[in-house]
Amino acid sequence: MTITAPIDCHSAMEQLWDYLDDELPPDRTEQIHAHLSTCTGCESHRQFCRAFLAQIDLPVVSATHVAELRDKVRATLQRHGL
């Protein structure tokens, strides 16, 4: 069993994005995971950031514009040998 040294809120929050992006080494990931499991304040912020990341998605486009561009792309490709 690996025993990880505890870290404080400041350190955990400084590395939260790296943690969420899976950019930390395993031992550091484990430290933050352990901190989050015992600190409701930091866990609340993790949930806030996680929900924020889930909102980032590609923008909406209209079906009409998609159809128009598809025709243009197809015409361009045909001019170039498709």
Place this chain on the structure above:
Amino acid sequence: MRTTGARTRAAGRSPCMVRCGAESAPNPRSSEGRRSEFGRELVDGNLSSFTMMRPANSPNNANSSAVPAPDQSGDVTTPVPVNAAFESAMMSCLEAVMRYARMLTRDFSDADDLVQETYLRAFRGWTTFDMASDPRRWLFAICRHAFLRIRHRELRMVSVDEELELNALAAVTMHMRTVDEGLGRVFDRVDLGPAVARALARLSDAHRVIVVMVDVDGLGYAEAATELSLPIGTVRSRLFRARRLLQQDLVEYARDAGYARSPLQTHDGKAAAQTNLGGLP
């Protein structure tokens, strides 16, 4: 161990998962009309000089059929191969590529030019496409590279402030305020899609492209740094700054839209306790 981050989300999306419906913003100009500098660079650099070079024995040509194609005068004269596999694999992703290009460029006309450039490059490199791989991700990479080729110099410019900004704690402080206002769960409860698009458009190219690369494409910091020829620390600081700005923008949108509630109405007056994130400032 992957926790909850961007790459897991990006990899988990269906190849052509799209939101359909309303336009995100009106298009002020047609892609057939006035062309931006970005569009001219794409067209002058590539589309107008594009020449198809495909090996006749390409394995992808196995699905080709022959149809008449118009010559320069518009007359139907000589048959050329039509690659049914290209049509099938690539054209079905056009909407996703279009959305991706809009996220990168912010400008609808530039995005349309970028999509055309993407498909020309894809067609030109079709023999290198691994049919077992995800066509959407392949097209996104082509699209991103075409965009970066044009914008590379400005994306590489680094300000001193940016190098120093690793302000994760500023995001914590902002979160504390949102909890006070009753907006602590707003990202869970409200679809902010249109607001996200507007907030992304307000970011600089240098910040937005890193959000796209990490949060949409699922690239790691090192991969993004390599593609952009930037130090990994710059990628991190830009990403964190971009996310903080996006969070601020979205919280402001939610507040203006009336999702906030008065601090006096929060959970039996326990707002102060909720905002105590481990004693952080």
